[in-house]
Amino acid sequence: MPTAQIALTAMVNGLAIGLLLFITAAGLSLIFGMMDVLNLAHGALFLTGAYLAWWIGGEQQTWPSLGRAVVAVVVFGAAAGGLLSLLTAPLSRRSHLEQALLTLGIALVAADVLSALFGDDVRATEPPAGLAGTVTVAGWSYPSYRLALVGVAALLAAAVYWTVERTSLGALFRATVGDRDMVAAVGVDPRLVRGGVFVLGSVLATLAGLLGAPIYHARPGLDTTILVLALVVVVVGGLGSIRGPLIAALLFGQVESVGRAVLPGLASFLLFGTLAAVLVVRPRGLFTLAPGGRR
Amino acid sequence: MTSLATTHPATRPRLRPAVRNATAVAAGTLLLAAAPLYLAPYATTTLTRILVFGLLAASLNLLVGVVGLPSLGHAAFFGVGAYAAAFSALHGTSGVPALLLGMAAAALVALVAGAVAVRAGGVFFLMLTLAVGELTQQAADSWESVTGGSNGLYGVPAPTLSGLVLDQPATTYWYVLAFFLAGLLALRLAATSATGVVLRGIRDSEDRMRALGYRTTLVKLGAFVFAGAVAGLAGGLLAAQQRLVTPADAGFETSALALLAVVIGGTGSWWGPCLGAALVIVVRDSLGATLDGHGPLALGLLFVLVVYLLPTGIARIRLRRTAP
Numbered sequence: 001m002p003t004a005q006i007a008l009t010a011m012v013n014g015l016a017i018g019l020l021l022f023i024t025a026a027g028l029s030l031i032f033g034m035m036d037v038l039n040l041a042h043g044a045l046f047l048t049g050a051y052l053a054w055w056i057g058g059e060q061q062t063w064p065s066l067g068r069a070v071v072a073v074v075v076f077g078a079a080a081g082g083l084l085s086l087l088t089a090p091l092s093r094r095s096h097l098e099q100a101l102l103t104l105g106i107a108l109v110a111a112d113v114l115s116a117l118f119g120d121d122v123r124a125t126e127p128p129a130g131l132a133g134t135v136t137v138a139g140w141s142y143p144s145y146r147l148a149l150v151g152v153a154a155l156l157a158a159a160v161y162w163t164v165e166r167t168s169l170g171a172l173f174r175a176t177v178g179d180r181d182m183v184a185a186v187g188v189d190p191r192l193v194r195g196g197v198f199v200l201g202s203v204l205a206t207l208a209g210l211l212g213a214p215i216y217h218a219r220p221g222l223d224t225t226i227l228v229l230a231l232v233v234v235v236v237g238g239l240g241s242i243r244g245p246l247i248a249a250l251l252f253g254q255v256e257s258v259g260r261a262v263l264p265g266l267a268s269f270l271l272f273g274t275l276a277a278v279l280v281v282r283p284r285g286l287f288t289l290a291p292g293g294r295r
Numbered sequence: 296m297t298s299l300a301t302t303h304p305a306t307r308p309r310l311r312p313a314v315r316n317a318t319a320v321a322a323g324t325l326l327l328a329a330a331p332l333y334l335a336p337y338a339t340t341t342l343t344r345i346l347v348f349g350l351l352a353a354s355l356n357l358l359v360g361v362v363g364l365p366s367l368g369h370a371a372f373f374g375v376g377a378y379a380a381a382f383s384a385l386h387g388t389s390g391v392p393a394l395l396l397g398m399a400a401a402a403l404v405a406l407v408a409g410a411v412a413v414r415a416g417g418v419f420f421l422m423l424t425l426a427v428g429e430l431t432q433q434a435a436d437s438w439e440s441v442t443g444g445s446n447g448l449y450g451v452p453a454p455t456l457s458g459l460v461l462d463q464p465a466t467t468y469w470y471v472l473a474f475f476l477a478g479l480l481a482l483r484l485a486a487t488s489a490t491g492v493v494l495r496g497i498r499d500s501e502d503r504m505r506a507l508g509y510r511t512t513l514v515k516l517g518a519f520v521f522a523g524a525v526a527g528l529a530g531g532l533l534a535a536q537q538r539l540v541t542p543a544d545a546g547f548e549t550s551a552l553a554l555l556a557v558v559i560g561g562t563g564s565w566w567g568p569c570l571g572a573a574l575v576i577v578v579r580d581s582l583g584a585t586l587d588g589h590g591p592l593a594l595g596l597l598f599v600l601v602v603y604l605l606p607t608g609i610a611r612i613r614l615r616r617t618a619p
Contacts, residue, residue: 038418040425091602096418097365098602101558104367104551105598112592224547228429231422235415268433275426276411 005140010261011254016146016215018253019153023208024226025233025245026160027201032234033177033241034197037088038096040103043227044110045080045202049073049209050218051114054123061128061214073206081202085195107223115220123218145214153211157246160204164242173197229256232271236278248278323566327472331465339464340536345576346468346475347532349569352556353482354525359554360562361486362518363498364413367421368428369553371408372401372523374435374545376530381448381540382441390454394474394531401527402520404431409519413512425547432546447541454535461535471532478525483565485521494518552579552594559601 028042052072057065087106091099126132127145134141164170176183176193184190209218209226216222233252237244252274259270331339351373358364376397383393412423435442442448453462454470461470485491496504497511505511534540543549552575560571578593 032418038421096421100365100367100418100421101554101598102602105595105602108548108551108591108595108598110595112589112595116589224429225433228426232426235419235422235426264437266437268430268437272427272430275423276407279411279415279423 006261007258008140009142010258012142012150013146014254014257015250016149016153016253017256018250019150019157020208020212020215021229021233021253022157022246022249023153023160023204023211025230025237025249026157026242027204027208028230029234029237029242029245030164030173030197030204031201034173034180035088035194036092036096036099036180038100038103039084039088039201040100040227041084041107041110042201042205042230043223043225044107044114045077045205046209046212046226047114047218047223048076048080048110049206050125050213050216050222051118051123051209052076052206053210053213054125054218055118057125057128059124060126063128063130066128069210070207073210074203077203077206078199080206081199082195084202085198088198089191089194107227111220111223114223118218120220125213125217127214149211149215156207161242161246232275236275324476328469331468336464339468341576341580343464343468343471343536344580345569345573346471347529347536348553348556348576349572350475350478350529350532351526351553352560352568352572353479353565354522354529355553356557356560356562356565356568357482357486357518357522357525359557360568361491361498362494362515364420364515364519365554366412366424366550367554368408368424368426368431368547368550369522369526370547370549371424371428371431371545372405372526373530373533373549373553374431374540374542375404376401376527377534377540377544378435378442378448378530379527380531381451381534384451384454384534385448389452389535390456393454393534394528397531397534398524398527401530402524405520405523405527406516409516409523413515413519425550428545428550429547432542435542435545442542445542447539447544448534449539451534451538451540453538467536471536474528474532478528479565479569482522482525485518490514490517548591551598555594555598555601559597559605 024042024046027045028039031037031039031042053061053069056069056072061069084103084106088099088102091102127148131145131148133144135144135147136142162170164173172183172188172193176197180190183193216226229252233245233248236252237246237248252271255270255274256267260267263270330342334342351369355366355369358366358369378397379400380393380397383389383396388396408424408427412420412427415423435447436445438444453460453467455461456470459466461467486494493504493509493514496507496509497515501511530540530544533544553572556571556575557568558571559574560567560569562568575594578597
């Protein structure tokens, strides 16, 4: 049944995209929820991760080059997160708009530097040997990298979810979302929390870029595409929570993938339509934390 | 806090500033109208682009400065207006009807987008408008039968006005200038009307306006659609001037540039955003060429500098210096 196979392929693609989106959007949501900074340079971090994958591994990744790329994107993400934390710190008492404009400026600069470094061509990178082909299960063949991606991204998503919802570090995160000043008052250095959140959020974005490189292929403009998807996920999921973006990311992964397969010309309308439909039913997103505590 | 002078007109002496303002407006208009007579054709074309972009920035200023709704996707309506006008011109109807069609199309899209975005306040509004702008660009990129895909619509015929083909830099300039002034006047009238006062009230305290019985969401949506329609007019002028419309005209970078123009120019006046637009266009076009195509880099740095150094914009700085 080819139709069923196409549908299954589109849905598994959607799952892979959705999990990638979650990892990207979780960083955005954490940074906004905890530090009240809308980081519009988040898409640039994703794109840098994808470019680093290509730069280190070339068009054909090997396992050692993939390992080096993972180290490189984590180091780069941490450094970029620290820098963003320092740059936005002086604006912490100013409006959201000014912080958004600052990160927008950083995103423009980053996009220009990336296109100067890597050119305007699409920089495709193929996964390492064991993951390059397809797997066939009962007559249905599927790219093995995407299947592995679903596994790895699910693990990473689970780790993020568990850290935020179940550990004492996560309790600190959630407490900061709820009442930042009170967290400072009980003796936690807010600068440390700030830096930590930016580093974690940025590393998640660059890692997602590395994982997504064989699917999306690094190219100019990918940064805004990903940024918008992540913003939509965060708006629908609710800011500062982690469960909301997970559900929203999985939803929009399906909309992206199945929508592009069924109505290729109308994918962007479909995305906006879903966004509008959710917001009409739940104007504050699916799982927005009520101020002062979790629901 | 933002503009005491405009919120309390009764507290300042009436006549002298009014006369001074009228003189300044008349002199400025005259200077602008005569510009093709003393400028080279290339400079005239640049000035035309500045006017188009200035009208976009001014329409955005209605949202940012008057209603307090900072939009990161205002170019969506600019792009829709440009595409609709260009499409109409390519199919035989150019000139004023094409502009009106562009305005109507932009207003319609703004109604749909605004119905979603205006309900969500604060930072959600920033995110949603950004998403609307990007999705409009993507739609322009993929809807090839109407928009020409990534090539855009090219070879748009020059506008005609009662049989006269406006294809010279000077005639195009006067055509654009006329609608620029009309658009600016409409925005000013809207901002100083009774509804404009309600809009300022919403900016300063939406809860209080709601408690007073105003249906604030509806009023905000009205302002959003009006600003979208004026942006659509600017888009129609873009199609007439550039004779080419590409997806980038509806996209993120154009929206960001318009917001930058408003922020640089300051939200307290109407000439501020236009001056900001002039600076942005000059940086992008002139400096971008000498910087070997690194216009975005210069603009990104400009963003960063503006946020750190002049949070209230050029117009506000001048006000502060002349104040006692």
